[in-house]
Amino acid sequence: MKANYGYKDGSGEYFITIDTDKCNCCEECVKVCPAGVLEMVANDFDIEADDMPAVTEKERWKIKYTCAPCKPVGKESTPPCIEACKEDAIEHSW
Amino acid sequence: MEKKESEYWRWKEYNWKSPELNWEDFEIITAGVDIGSVSSQAVVMGDGELFAYSNMRTGSDSPESARNAMDWALKDTGMSLDKIRYVVGTGYGRVNVPFANKAITEIACHARGANWMYGPSVRTVLDMGGQDCKAIRCDERGKVTAFLMNDKCAAGTGRGMEVFADLLGVHIQDIGELSFDIDEEPPEVSSTCVVFAKAEASQLLREGWPKNKVIAAYCAAMAHRVFTLIERLGMEKEFAITGGIAKNVGVVKRIERELKIEALKTEKDTQIAGAVGGALFGKTLVEKGKG
Amino acid sequence: MKVAGVDVGAKFVKVILMDDGNVIAKSSKLVGFEQKKSIDDAFQEALGTAGVKEEDIGYITATGSGRTAVHFKTDELTEVTAASKGATMLVPSARTVIDVGAEEGRAMHTDAEGKVLDFVINERCAAGAGSFTEAMARALEIEVEEIGPLSLNATEAVPMNAQCAVFAESEVVTLVHQKTSKENIARAIHDAIASRISSMARRLSIEQDIVLVGGMANNVGFVESLKRELNMDVTIPEDPEYVAALGAARVASARAGGGS
Numbered sequence: 353m354k355a356n357y358g359y360k361d362g363s364g365e366y367f368i369t370i371d372t373d374k375c376n377c378c379e380e381c382v383k384v385c386p387a388g389v390l391e392m393v394a395n396d397f398d399i400e401a402d403d404m405p406a407v408t409e410k411e412r413w414k415i416k417y418t419c420a421p422c423k424p425v426g427k428e429s430t431p432p433c434i435e436a437c438k439e440d441a442i443e444h445s446w
Numbered sequence: 447m448e449k450k451e452s453e454y455w456r457w458k459e460y461n462w463k464s465p466e467l468n469w470e471d472f473e474i475i476t477a478g479v480d481i482g483s484v485s486s487q488a489v490v491m492g493d494g495e496l497f498a499y500s501n502m503r504t505g506s507d508s509p510e511s512a513r514n515a516m517d518w519a520l521k522d523t524g525m526s527l528d529k530i531r532y533v534v535g536t537g538y539g540r541v542n543v544p545f546a547n548k549a550i551t552e553i554a555c556h557a558r559g560a561n562w563m564y565g566p567s568v569r570t571v572l573d574m575g576g577q578d579c580k581a582i583r584c585d586e587r588g589k590v591t592a593f594l595m596n597d598k599c600a601a602g603t604g605r606g607m608e609v610f611a612d613l614l615g616v617h618i619q620d621i622g623e624l625s626f627d628i629d630e631e632p633p634e635v636s637s638t639c640v641v642f643a644k645a646e647a648s649q650l651l652r653e654g655w656p657k658n659k660v661i662a663a664y665c666a667a668m669a670h671r672v673f674t675l676i677e678r679l680g681m682e683k684e685f686a687i688t689g690g691i692a693k694n695v696g697v698v699k700r701i702e703r704e705l706k707i708e709a710l711k712t713e714k715d716t717q718i719a720g721a722v723g724g725a726l727f728g729k730t731l732v733e734k735g736k737g
Numbered sequence: 738m739k740v741a742g743v744d745v746g747a748k749f750v751k752v753i754l755m756d757d758g759n760v761i762a763k764s765s766k767l768v769g770f771e772q773k774k775s776i777d778d779a780f781q782e783a784l785g786t787a788g789v790k791e792e793d794i795g796y797i798t799a800t801g802s803g804r805t806a807v808h809f810k811t812d813e814l815t816e817v818t819a820a821s822k823g824a825t826m827l828v829p830s831a832r833t834v835i836d837v838g839a840e841e842g843r844a845m846h847t848d849a850e851g852k853v854l855d856f857v858i859n860e861r862c863a864a865g866a867g868s869f870t871e872a873m874a875r876a877l878e879i880e881v882e883e884i885g886p887l888s889l890n891a892t893e894a895v896p897m898n899a900q901c902a903v904f905a906e907s908e909v910v911t912l913v914h915q916k917t918s919k920e921n922i923a924r925a926i927h928d929a930i931a932s933r934i935s936s937m938a939r940r941l942s943i944e945q946d947i948v949l950v951g952g953m954a955n956n957v958g959f960v961e962s963l964k965r966e967l968n969m970d971v972t973i974p975e976d977p978e979y980v981a982a983l984g985a986a987r988v989a990s991a992r993a994g995g996g997s
Contacts, residue, residue: 356594362639362861413598417936600903641863
């Protein structure tokens with residue numbers, strides 16, 4: 353499942369996509385995020401599955417601002433959550 | 447109840463019970479309670495059939511809204527809360543339903559509810575709620591395969607439409623019809639932010655645009671915004687819309703136009719999809735012995 | 738040679754007249770129902786103040802979201818460049834310029850000449866612009882001019898959860914019902930917008946000195962919140978709302994003189 357958390361407003365589209373089919377639930381992304389944007393939650397979509405990472409409810413409508421320090425303008429850089437994911441399960445839309 | 451002049455946003459609250467079903471004939475009775483930021487629904491199902499429901503505005507207190515919705519759904523059914531085997535809470539206030547056995551995210555519930563309401567051919571569900579808009583892809587069992595929620599920007603939500611109804615002094619249930627009472631589709635309005643759209647709409651009215659033309663432009667803007675969200679997720683037939691805005695033909699028809707596909711229709715109240723999904727999950731859990 | 742900078746913002750038209758690099762007149766007009774008329778009125782008022790005729794103005798550079806509507810312009814300039822050029826003219830040590838107007842927030846990283854190195858814009862969303870405070874003042878049932886000074890008397894920091902101005906209005910109403918003081922709500926409002934503007938600015942490598950321009954720079958409550966959020970000092974030039982018009986006039990001077 354591709355879970356997209358975030359929003360679109362007049363200034364652009366800001367989504368963090370987590371592909372739960374690729375994710376191996378290692379929790380590394382949750383650990384490395386300097387702003388505590390991610391957390392492990394019960395997988396309501398598949399009762400048998402392990403906990404999965406998700407964007408916290410508190411941050412869902414602010415990621416454009418919360419993630420800003422990890423996305424410097426004018427420099428090539430990969431945010432730590434994407435860097436930490438060995439399965440390439442995380443993407444940012446912006 | 448006498449409407450105050452200033453309450454153009456106020457939509458109709460009501461409850462319903464099945465005229466032919468009797469609760470004493472059911473084996474498993476379950477319920478779903480969907481506490482949204484704007485509206486709340488309680489749905490009671492017996493053996494997977496719709497028995498009773500209510501649909502009302504959410505108050506300032508989630509537990510109280512949950513109790514009120516449930517009481518109103520059970521009103522005149524002759525049945526009491528203790529007869530319900532399993533209650534699933536969903537929606538924004540799902541952890542604040544005092545009598546719920548479990549909380550399940552609304553995305554899973556909406557997909558499951560849409561699968562029941564529109565049939566197993568549904569693959570893409572658009573839920574246009576009060577404070578957010580969700581695009582969901584699901585399989586033939588109503589299991590989610592992808593989702594996208596647009597959180598907390600009023601453009602493209604019921605709340606955005608309420609603001610607009612107030613601004614123009616038009617009752618919210620009339621907006622859809624009025625948006626087609628025009629000579630031709632107006633040019634696009636530029637704003638995607640409700641605050642700027644309000645300013646823009648006032649300006650257009652001053653420039654002499656008829657009210658209906660402004661309404662049409664705004665419905666089109668809302669439809670386009672939602673269209674871009676579905677585009678991001680990917681569209682697969684069949685397509686259905688749930689939530690309050692699904693009752694607004696002005697937005698729905700324009701979404702259909704942009705997507706070049708007709709949305710499935712239902713006789714049921716589009717706002718109860720989430721609570722229906724919750725009640726169905728409850729039934730599954732009871733059958734699996736997890737209840 | 739006499740030149741003009743005209744900044745057509747979402748709410749105000751600002752005009753600066755310059756003669757040999759010195760400002761000889763400035764005027765500002767609320768954008769009324771007719772944008773074109775507001776532009777003409779502001780320009781005529783500036784000409785009157787300086788006692789010069791329209792044909793004496795050799796070069797006119799327009800900037801701002803409504804710059805295309807300036808029918809008498811010689812050429813145009815983006816808001817980003819205009820604000821940088823204006824800010825570095827007034828504060829030569831400025832390296833980061835934050836410009837918050839009614840409908841847009843911007844941050845620029847600039848060199849000493851006002852040349853933009855990097856910039857970031859928050860557009861078409863009221864959450865990161867002056868409109869946000871205006872909407873919140875309405876929800877608090879106070880004048881927009883009162884909201885800044887009011888927040889300086891806050892006794893505690895109350896968190897604000899909503900991002901979108903529409904939902905934040907409902908949140909303000911709820912806070913009022915909960916008997917939260919208007920001072921504390923006002924501070925929460927400014928903290929919220931300052932947090933958004935500062936995180937936007939942090940996408941640039943923030944180099945001091947930081948200069949704040951645009952209409953929001955006149956709001957003392959916002960300035961206090963922004964300093965707290967950035968944890969750095971922020972310089973505010975005189976008449977911060979005129980800075981983009983000044984930058985446009987500076988560029989007009991250079992272009993008229995055959996410069997860049």
